[in-house]
Amino acid sequence: MSDRLSVFKTYKLYVGGKFPRSESGRVYEVTDANGDWLANAPLSSRKDARDAVVAARKAFGAWSGATAYNRGQILYRIAEMLEGRREQFVREVADAEGLSEAQAAAQVDAAIDRWVWYAGWTDKIAQVVGGGNPVAGPFFNLSSPEPTGVVAVVAPQESSFLGLVSVIAPVIATGNTAVFVAAERSPLPALSLGEVLATSDLPGGVVNVLSGRPAEIAAPLAAHQDVNAIDLAGADDVLAKELEIAAADNLKRVLRPQPVDDWTATPGIDRMTAFLETKTVWHPTGSLGASGSSY
Amino acid sequence: MPTSASSAAHALADVTASDSTLRRFLHGLPGVDAVGLEARAASLGTRSIKTTAKAYAIDLAISMVDLTTLEGADTPGKVRALGAKAVRPDPTDRTTPATAAVCVYPDMVAVAKEAVAGSDVKVASVATAFPAGRASLSVKLADVREAVAAGADEIDMVIDRGAFLAGRYLKVYDEITAVKEACGTDARLKVIFETGELSTYDNIRRASWLGMLAGADFIKTSTGKVAVNATPANTLLMLEAVRDFRAQTGVQVGVKPAGGIRTSKDAVKFLVLVNETAGPDWLDGHWFRFGASSLLNDLLMQRQKLATGRYSGPDYVTVD
Numbered sequence: 016m017s018d019r020l021s022v023f024k025t026y027k028l029y030v031g032g033k034f035p036r037s038e039s040g041r042v043y044e045v046t047d048a049n050g051d052w053l054a055n056a057p058l059s060s061r062k063d064a065r066d067a068v069v070a071a072r073k074a075f076g077a078w079s080g081a082t083a084y085n086r087g088q089i090l091y092r093i094a095e096m097l098e099g100r101r102e103q104f105v106r107e108v109a110d111a112e113g114l115s116e117a118q119a120a121a122q123v124d125a126a127i128d129r130w131v132w133y134a135g136w137t138d139k140i141a142q143v144v145g146g147g148n149p150v151a152g153p154f155f156n157l158s159s160p161e162p163t164g165v166v167a168v169v170a171p172q173e174s175s176f177l178g179l180v181s182v183i184a185p186v187i188a189t190g191n192t193a194v195f196v197a198a199e200r201s202p203l204p205a206l207s208l209g210e211v212l213a214t215s216d217l218p219g220g221v222v223n224v225l226s227g228r229p230a231e232i233a234a235p236l237a238a239h240q241d242v243n244a245i246d247l248a249g250a251d252d253v254l255a256k257e258l259e260i261a262a263a264d265n266l267k268r269v270l271r272p273q274p275v276d277d278w279t280a281t282p283g284i285d286r287m288t289a290f291l292e293t294k295t296v297w298h299p300t301g302s303l304g305a306s307g308s309s310y
Numbered sequence: 311m312p313t314s315a316s317s318a319a320h321a322l323a324d325v326t327a328s329d330s331t332l333r334r335f336l337h338g339l340p341g342v343d344a345v346g347l348e349a350r351a352a353s354l355g356t357r358s359i360k361t362t363a364k365a366y367a368i369d370l371a372i373s374m375v376d377l378t379t380l381e382g383a384d385t386p387g388k389v390r391a392l393g394a395k396a397v398r399p400d401p402t403d404r405t406t407p408a409t410a411a412v413c414v415y416p417d418m419v420a421v422a423k424e425a426v427a428g429s430d431v432k433v434a435s436v437a438t439a440f441p442a443g444r445a446s447l448s449v450k451l452a453d454v455r456e457a458v459a460a461g462a463d464e465i466d467m468v469i470d471r472g473a474f475l476a477g478r479y480l481k482v483y484d485e486i487t488a489v490k491e492a493c494g495t496d497a498r499l500k501v502i503f504e505t506g507e508l509s510t511y512d513n514i515r516r517a518s519w520l521g522m523l524a525g526a527d528f529i530k531t532s533t534g535k536v537a538v539n540a541t542p543a544n545t546l547l548m549l550e551a552v553r554d555f556r557a558q559t560g561v562q563v564g565v566k567p568a569g570g571i572r573t574s575k576d577a578v579k580f581l582v583l584v585n586e587t588a589g590p591d592w593l594d595g596h597w598f599r600f601g602a603s604s605l606l607n608d609l610l611m612q613r614q615k616l617a618t619g620r621y622s623g624p625d626y627v628t629v630d
Binding site: 065068072235238239240241242264 | 614619620621622623624625626
């Protein structure tokens with residue numbers, strides 16, 4: 016067999032269903048755990064963040080309006096697509112986090128299972144946190160959880176793939192759209208995830224992937240008037256405080272960083288409810304008849 | 311190049327004497343280098359306009375907007391809301407300039423006039439069986455007279471593209487002069503060519519000269535009702551035409567690209583075209599306009615971004 020030329024992969028952002036380079040044209044070197052060069056990743060600027068928010072806002076109407084059942088199918092489809100590219104992700108996670116192949120495989124499997132887990136939750140969360148309320152009057156009183164809107168996410172720094180999936184999946188499972196900033200030192204699994212999302216029937220713009228310095232990209236996201244919530248999972252103490260102050264301006268929902276020792280543990284529904292708002296509807300039933308009921 | 315403006319005006323007076331002289335003149339205009347034109351428009355679109363220049367450009371663009379609503383579903387309430395927005399585009403920031411005009415259908419002129427009363431905002435009205443222009447001349451003129459009588463400061467007419475494409479240039483010319491007469495001395499006339507239907511750049515150049523010869527105060531690209539509206543290239547071509555026309559006759563004519571300009575970035579590109587082609591004399595709401603509706607919101611969001619340093623969002627501008 017003749018020698019082939021190496022085909023290096025150009026890692027790109029995933030914004031609005033497309034794979035652009037950074038608007039700034041910048042890249043930075045990504046190394047493995049030993050400091051050896053792996054690839055160049057785009058170094059996003061605040062304009063990339065702005066474009067991503069525009070894309071996320073555009074996608075919000077259709078995604079939040081899709082049936083929960085449909086969202087569940089699409090999340091499951093993401094798991095299917097990931098399964099097909101399992102080897103690639105095992106390699107990328109092993110390189111990024113300095114894990115053995117078996118350890119990395121366990122992380123990737125857990126991430127795939129996480130998509131399946133949240134896929135099942137899409138049409139059940141409303142029954143758990145919403146429902147009919149008994150009230151003293153001739154009304155149906157219904158509480159239903161509604162998505163918050165565009166959620167900016169600073170992805171966990173230490174768990175480049177499982178941690179990332181664990182914070183993104185709950186955001187979109189409930190009908191929000193997301194703009195996330197990948198882990199600074201190990202963005203490659205996140206950028207490859209964009210390719211999986213693009214082939215999973217997930218409408219463009221529902222998830223937007225940025226790579227670069229969280230301090231640079233997250234600040235404009237936190238101050239952005241058209242972002243409704245921010246998840247500070249991967250921000251350190253200083254950055255988290257700064258972002259929380261910037262986010263206060265338009266009363267964004269802020270999810271403060273929470274220490275996670277073991278990303279493989281069953282996550283619970285807290286991350287879903289963090290970006291849900293409860294809408295309560297009073298609907299008149301008409302006057303009560305002699306029997307005490309109008310029906 | 312003629313020596314003086316008056317002799318040039320004289321020279322051009324002959325060309326409209328008959329259909330054949332007019333055709334000879336229009337077909338004698340130099341052909342357009344399509345590739346060169348598009349390349350020039352694209353290269354001017356790459357200028358970087360930042361910080362204070364950007365702030366100036368955004369305010370200038372706002373003051374050039376013809377805030378437009380031309381829908382079958384227009385209600386008096388919507389026109390009043392539009393008028394209020396034209397007078398004070400951003401109620402949270404009183405330094406925001408007013409737009410140049412509101413643009414409505416003739417039957418809404420009175421409502422619009424009332425809504426902008428007491429301000430410098432003009433009321434423009436489309437007329438002459440807009441957008442198709444397929445009606446008899448008497449109907450078109452009645453349309454114009456009614457709009458003017460209702461108080462329209464500017465009339466946006468459409469040319470008879472059918473006659474133009476059939477080569478009956480004098481018919482188009484006569485129609486424009488008749489409409490110009492119906493406008494009287496107070497109302498300025500904008501002539502819409504619907505460049506998307508003229509199919510070639512040569513035709514756009516011919517239409518521009520035809521409109522200016524017939525006495526247009528403004529030449530306007532399109533109605534906004536067809537697939538291809540204002541593009542940088544066809545606007546550049548029209549800017550060249552008004553520049554050359556002023557050089558020959560001393561008469562300055564305005565330009566109005568309309569339709570498809572939605573972002574501040576696009577608007578700033580057009581301003582660069584104006585400055586580099588026609589010159590700074592046209593960088594004024596009296597000589598250059600944007601026919602747009604959603605553009606204004608984007609300009610306001612950009613303005614808010616410059617003022618506060620934070621990206622703004624659609625929650626902070628009106629829903630029109």
